[in-house]
Amino acid sequence: MNVKSLQSHHTHYASLGSPWSxxxxxxxxITGILLGCFLLAHLHFESSILLGKEAFYHVVQFLEGGMFSSTGHGFPMVTKLFSIFILIVVMLHALVALRRFPAQLGQWRALRRHMSGINHKDSHAWFWQLVTGFILFFLAPVHIFTMITNPEIGPHLSAERVYHANAWLLYALLLPAVVIHAMIGLYRVAVKWGLTANRAGLRKVAKVLIVYLISIGLLSLISYILIGRELSLPITPFVP
Ligand code: HEM
Known part of the structure; x- marks a missing residue:
């Protein structure tokens, strides 16, 4: 072994064993679990549009603290502040992930050879998480910045954004990427911290959740598009 390869071995093992790592x-x-749980709640709240405009309206008013205002209307400022918090969590999550990206790319090359040989399910899961993570790096901030700069949410306000401002295109790409990334991520964290020995069972749960979440997300997206098509500009916010 020459000096160069000795050095690179040393750096490799030092980084693996360091307390920082x-x-x-x-x-x-921790940030991944937080974001995964947030996504599960987010897609359910947001797909209350499938139960009608009134259901979505009440969910939004509740989440924006409507019970603390005399009019019963929530405060979009709550959405703005929460979106800033989520952006910080996403940035932290991406920062630690990026740190490992070059090493992971090297592993990916090795894995490509390995994947054509044997069919290891967890390696495939890891590969898809890497690809979707890369996509999310560009798409997620666009959505979160929009929620910070334009936090007005409601059956008509959201439909205006989705249909008239063409956010449907962003959501159609973001939805599968984030759902696959988050569900594989939660699966891998559960395996890593030894929450279950039944990997095959957990993989099945993750797959069912992926199909379920993409389905309710797509149906909601279609609802917003249909509502948006009926609205003429400038829109008036929905009031029950
Ligand atoms: C706290 C920050 C966030 C807020 C307030 C928020 C709010 C919303 C709202 C109101 C919609 C419905 C459409 C609209 O009004 O434009 C939506 C859609 C969506 N959001 Fe978020 N969001 C946030 C963060 C995130 C994050 C971090 C992700 C994942 C990276 C995400 C993924 C999505 C997806 C995939 C859709 C489309 C869902 C569908 O197709 O039905 N959101 N978001």
């Missing part, structure tokens, strides 16, 4: 690992898991 263990900390970064924990930060990635």
């Amino acid at each position: 263990a900390k970064a690992d924990k930060v990635q898991s």
Whole structure:
């Protein structure tokens, strides 16, 4: 072994064993769990549009603290502040992930050879998480910035954004990427921290959740498009 390869071996093992690396690992898991749980709640709240405009209206008013205002209307400022918080969590999550990206690319090349040989399900899951993570790096901030700069949400306001401002295109790409990334991520964290020994069972749950979440997301997206088509500009916000 020459000096160069000795050095690179040393750096490799040093980075693996350093307390920083263990900390970064924990930060990635904790921020990932937070974002995965947020996504599960987000897609359910947002797909209340499938129960009608009134249902979505009440969900939004509740989440924006409508019970604390005399008129019963919530405060879009709540959405703005929460969106800033989510952006910070996403940035933290991406920062620790990016740190490992070059090493992971090297592993990916090795894995490509390996994947054509044997069919290891967890390697495939890891590969898809890498690809969707890369896509999310560009798409997620666009959506979160929009919610910070334009936090007005409602059956008509959202439909205006989705249909008239063409956000449907962003959502159609973001939805499958984020759902696959988040569900594989939650699966891998559960396996990593030893929450279950039944990997095959957990993989099945993750797959069912992926199909279910993409389905309710797509149906909601179609609802917003249909509502948007009926609206003429400038729109008036929906009031029950
Ligand atoms: C706190 C920050 C966030 C807020 C307030 C928010 C709010 C919303 C709202 C109101 C919609 C419905 C359409 C609209 O009004 O434009 C929507 C759609 C969507 N959001 Fe978020 N969002 C946030 C963060 C995120 C994050 C971090 C992700 C994932 C990276 C995400 C993924 C999506 C997806 C995929 C859709 C489309 C869902 C569908 O197709 O039915 N959102 N979001």
